[in-house]
Amino acid sequence: MKTRYIESHVLVAVFVFSAFFCAAQENYTPSKENIEARKWFQDAKMGMFIHWGVYSIMGGGGEEGIAEWIMQNKKITVDAYEKLPKLFNPTEFDAKTWVAMAKAAGMKYITITTKHHDGFAMYDSQVSDYNIVDSSPFGRDIFRELEQECKKQGIKLFAYYSQLDWHHPDYFPRGWTGRHTGRLESGNWEDYLKYQDAQIKELAENYDIAGFWFDGWWDQAAHKEDWHRAVDYRLKKDQIDWKLGRTYKMIHDVKSHLLIGNNHHEAPFVGEDFQMFEKDLPGKNTTGFGTAADDIGELPLETCETINGSWGFNLIDDNHKSQETLVKYVVNAAGRNSNFLLNVGPMPNGKIQDEHVKSLKALGKWMEAYGETIYGTRGGPFIKEDAYVTTQKGNTIFFHVLDPSVKEVVFEPGARVQKATRYDSGAKIKFKRSGKKTMLTVPVKEGDLVTTIEVVLKKSVR
Numbered sequence: 001m002k003t004r005y006i007e008s009h010v011l012v013a014v015f016v017f018s019a020f021f022c023a024a025q026e027n028y029t030p031s032k033e034n035i036e037a038r039k040w041f042q043d044a045k046m047g048m049f050i051h052w053g054v055y056s057i058m059g060g061g062g063e064e065g066i067a068e069w070i071m072q073n074k075k076i077t078v079d080a081y082e083k084l085p086k087l088f089n090p091t092e093f094d095a096k097t098w099v100a101m102a103k104a105a106g107m108k109y110i111t112i113t114t115k116h117h118d119g120f121a122m123y124d125s126q127v128s129d130y131n132i133v134d135s136s137p138f139g140r141d142i143f144r145e146l147e148q149e150c151k152k153q154g155i156k157l158f159a160y161y162s163q164l165d166w167h168h169p170d171y172f173p174r175g176w177t178g179r180h181t182g183r184l185e186s187g188n189w190e191d192y193l194k195y196q197d198a199q200i201k202e203l204a205e206n207y208d209i210a211g212f213w214f215d216g217w218w219d220q221a222a223h224k225e226d227w228h229r230a231v232d233y234r235l236k237k238d239q240i241d242w243k244l245g246r247t248y249k250m251i252h253d254v255k256s257h258l259l260i261g262n263n264h265h266e267a268p269f270v271g272e273d274f275q276m277f278e279k280d281l282p283g284k285n286t287t288g289f290g291t292a293a294d295d296i297g298e299l300p301l302e303t304c305e306t307i308n309g310s311w312g313f314n315l316i317d318d319n320h321k322s323q324e325t326l327v328k329y330v331v332n333a334a335g336r337n338s339n340f341l342l343n344v345g346p347m348p349n350g351k352i353q354d355e356h357v358k359s360l361k362a363l364g365k366w367m368e369a370y371g372e373t374i375y376g377t378r379g380g381p382f383i384k385e386d387a388y389v390t391t392q393k394g395n396t397i398f399f400h401v402l403d404p405s406v407k408e409v410v411f412e413p414g415a416r417v418q419k420a421t422r423y424d425s426g427a428k429i430k431f432k433r434s435g436k437k438t439m440l441t442v443p444v445k446e447g448d449l450v451t452t453i454e455v456v457l458k459k460s461v462r
Contacts (some may be wrong), residue, residue, distance in 0.1 A: 028248070031256035037210065038273055040156075041259060042300045043376045045107035045334055046367070047158070049343035050098075050302055051311040053116050054084040054136070056348040060314030067312030067345060071118050071166055077182035078167055085120060085135040093142060093350025094316045095149040100350065103153055105360040106367030108375075110150060111158035111213050111341060114143055114203060115431035117177070119167025122209075127198045128166065147207050156210040157224035158201050158259075163242065164216025168192055173240070175219030189240070197247055204254040211259030211273065213249065217242055218264055245271055261302065274300040282336045306331055306345075307356050313345040320355045323362035324449045330363070330374060331400040331450055335389025337379030366449065373398040373423060373452055381462065382411050395460040398423065401442050401451040409440040409453075414461035423452040431455075 010306055030038070053062050060066045066073050071081050102110050115121045121131035123143035133141055143159070150157045165171045167179035170459045172187025203209065219239040244262070248271030251258050259273040275297055282301050283293035307326075311321040321329075326342065333340040342363075344356045352360075367374065373391055380390025380397050388401045390407060399409060417438055420429040430441040444451050 011319040028185055028252075030273065031252075032188055033257035033258070034252070034273060037259050038300050041109075041210075041302075041336075042248060042337065042378070044156075045303075045339050045374050045377070046105075046107050046330065047109040047339060047341045048102040048105065048107040049113055049160075049311075049341045050110060051111040051116070051343060052142075052346045052347065053086045053113060053122060053162075053312065054120050055116070055118060056346065057084055057087055057315040059348075060310060061318060062316060064314060064319075065310055067310040067314045067317075068113075072177050075180035077180070079182060081167070081181070082106050082130075083117065084295070084383070085130075086137070087120070088132070088136040090346075090348060090350030091138070092144075093138075093140075093145075093346075095142070095145040095379050096153075098154045098346075098352070099146065099149045099155055101360055103155055105342075106371060107342075107344055108155040109156070109158060109210060110146065111160055112143065112146065112254070113160045113162075115165075115199065116160075117164045117166050117216060118166045119162075121199065122446045123203070125199055125203060127195060127197065133247070143207065147209070150228060151208060157208070157210050157391070159207070159209050160213040161200060162216045163196060164219040165192070165196075168195065171196065173220075173332075177219050180402055184230065193243055195360055197250060198292050200247060201233075201254065203248060204241045204251050204258060207457045208290060209258070211261070213276070214260070214262040217244075217262055226369050232322045244269055248272070265307075267291070268297040268299050271302065272299065274302055276341075277301070277302075277303040277338070281332055281337050285461065301336070303329075303333050303338050304341040304343060306343045307359055310345055311343055313347050313353075318355075320359060323366065325361065326359065326363045327366050327449045328402055330367070330388055331391075331402070334391050335376045335379055335400060369424065370450075370452055373454075374417060381414075382409075384409075395457045397455045397457065399440070399453040401453065404444050404451070405450065406442050407444075409442060410437055412436045412442070413438050413455070413457055415457040415459045418458050420453060420455045423454045431454060 053068060054188040055070050057066045058070045061070050063075055114123050119130060121128065123131065124133040124141040125131040129135060133139055147157055166181050169183055170192035172189060189192065233285055247262055251260060260271060261276045262269065262272055263273040263276055263278055277291060278287065281297050281303055307321055308317045310317045330340045344352050346352050377391035377393045380392040382390045387403045387406050388399055391398045402439050417431055420431045420445055421427060422429060422438055442451060
């Protein structure tokens with residue numbers, strides 16, 4: 001089996017700082033620059049997620065939802081999987097087009113997979129030559145090209161990095177995935193962590209990024225009942241130490257403003273700067289691995305969702321979300337004080353499929369008209385499940401009515417209402433006060449995806 005990794009003693013030399021960073025960030029205090037970055041993140045409200053790698057060649061293997069998990073789901077060995085990079089030549093990839101598409105859709109940042117669970121790096125890693133520059137005929141650093149184009153177009157860039165690795169021989173003991181890849185049942189966990197942190201460090205040092213989006217912690221820390229459905233053994237939560245504090249401290253010491261989030265489906269850990277939710281709104285648990293409402297912290301929030309049913313490119317996945325569905329997801333996220341990270345899975349030739357281009361344009365059209373009610377806002381004080389959510393900016397509350405059958409909204413504003421109008425036209429809306437309550441007429445029009453009402457109070461309340 002090919003290893004293609006720097007030898008352990010070299011990694012130790014590269015990672016001489018590790019002993020200094022061993023202490024967890026138990027007393028982590030974010031820097032002024034980090035606090036400013038968090039505020040920018042909360043104001044941004046929308047980003048584009050991109051899952052792209054050599055797995056896109058397989059097109060999901062003829063099954064919905066597989067895509068980037070094909071190595072695991074089809075039990076492909078490392079030796080067989082290593083043939084894919086030799087076939088990966090996305091000559092249609094154009095960073096300028098991708099970034100412009102994200103910007104036109106209303107996105108303020110892009111988060112892309114620099115390494116997914118298959119272990120293949122989509123950037124010019126100096127730690128391992130198992131990467132797009134050294135192991136594919138394409139031979140270009142797509143992450144560098146996106147970095148440069150994002151700077152030109154005023155978009156920020158985040159690095160998704162999978163802590164889980166189905167390829168690396170030292171990722172041992174195996175978690176509950178990647179157990180059929182033909183690797184020897186041996187390895188050194190600490191050497192793997194040094195390898196992982198060396199790659200993370202080079203991303204932090206050598207690229208102009210806004211932060212990290214980690215994934216895969218759950219593979220070794222599986223302890224929730226739902227996470228054991230596909231395995232014949234169970235790991236206790238404390239069996240494997242990811243040394244997250246060491247990793248997080250390393251990142252913040254390189255550049256303190258870098259934002260760290262981890263898709264571990266738990267309450268935030270010390271050292272993290274934002275909290276994410278996978279295919280669920282904050283506090284929801286429709287997927288089985290959502291985070292309970294009690295586990296929502298005070299950090300900035302982000303919910304991620306697919307534009308169809310798959311993260312990576314899937315040839316037969318036609319479950320493309322409508323403009324209405326996407327708009328309501330944006331609104332529901334913002335009303336819960338969360339960003340919305342919408343994923344696309346580019347094709348193996350480097351292009352984003354036409355259906356997704358169309359969906360992104362439609363979303364951008366709505367955001368162009370209603371962006372003021374989303375960007376720079378915070379979650380409003382009023383939510384009625386499936387009926388309406390609110391966003392707030394100063395003394396202005398935006399009611400986003402989701403259900404066209406709702407004819408009246410009753411709420412306690414905490415201050416007198418100065419005026420109420422339809423956001424799109426400015427037309428005045430009837431309202432009346434009864435005690436502490438205010439009754440607001442909802443002027444639904446045919447064609448409304450969401451009916452948005454602007455309510456201005458005489459003073460700001462939260």
